[in-house]
Amino acid sequence: SAVISQKPSRDICQRGTSLTIQCQVDSQVTMMFWYRQQPGQSLTLIATANQGSEATYESGFVIDKFPISRPNLTFSTLTVSNMSPEDSSIYLCSVVRGVGYTFGSGTRLTVV
Amino acid sequence: DAKTTQPPSMDCAEGRAANLPCNHSTISGNEYVYWYRQIHSQGPQYIIHGLKNNETNEMASLIITEDRKSSTLILPHATLRDTAVYYCIVRASLVFGKGTRLSVIA
Numbered sequence: 001s002a003v004i005s006q007k008p009s010r011d012i013c014q015r016g017t018s019l020t021i022q023c024q025v026d027s028q029v030t031m032m033f034w035y036r037q038q039p040g041q042s043l044t045l046i047a048t049a050n051q052g053s054e055a056t057y058e059s060g061f062v063i064d065k066f067p068i069s070r071p072n073l074t075f076s077t078l079t080v081s082n083m084s085p086e087d088s089s090i091y092l093c094s095v096v097r098g099v100g101y102t103f104g105s106g107t108r109l110t111v112v
Numbered sequence: 113d114a115k116t117t118q119p120p121s122m123d124c125a126e127g128r129a130a131n132l133p134c135n136h137s138t139i140s141g142n143e144y145v146y147w148y149r150q151i152h153s154q155g156p157q158y159i160i161h162g163l164k165n166n167e168t169n170e171m172a173s174l175i176i177t178e179d180r181k182s183s184t185l186i187l188p189h190a191t192l193r194d195t196a197v198y199y200c201i202v203r204a205s206l207v208f209g210k211g212t213r214l215s216v217i218a
Contacts, residue, residue: 033206035208041210042199042208042209042210042211043156043199043208044208045206045207048206090153092155092156094155099158099161100146100148100158100161100203101146101148101156101158102158103155103156103157104155105154105155106153106154106155108153
């Protein structure tokens with residue numbers, strides 16, 4: 001399975017600011033997925049990022065709030081913009097390669 | 113998209129088999145069933161997957177009913193480290209339900 005490095009592992013941010021989360025995969029993958037996990041909840045898919053095209057967002061998520069970059073087949077970033085306390089969550093990237101999905105260790109974001 | 117339904121929580125005695133059910137009655141013929149688990153504060157970990165036949169690996173066994181509308185994940189000898197939230201998902205949907213919180217009790 002793929003190895004995913006996700007940074008930062010955690011951060012505490014002021015409301016109104018933005019945070020960019022990086023996801024690096026050890027091999028080329030076509031699609032990368034970004035999930036959010038709010039406290040005590042399950043994972044919710046934010047968007048699917050394909051290299052060379054705009055990300056596809058799920059219902060309830062918009063590009064202005066969660067812009068995504070996918071400059072190559074091994075890297076993606078997710079930005080959480082104009083943050084509010086409601087954005088406090090764990091954000092995870094995921095890829096499919098071989099068997100099933102592989103997830104990064106997540107970024108624990110706290111907005112104060 | 114196929115959705116899944118799981119009991120919210122289960123307890124299991126250490127050393128006993130843990131049987132975690134999942135209902136996926138709207139699954140289509142070419143969709144695989146995947147099981148993941150999430151130990152506190154970590155990313156989900158792949159456990160096992162299957163299409164029609166029962167599957168076994170070093171972590172668990174997966175029993176899929178003949179009509180494919182439900183499945184059961186079996187941890188044959190649960191340990192305290194198996195305490196986690198277990199998710200059953202249908203790959204094509206990328207949708208995680210609420211999962212089952214398994215507590216293994218000494």
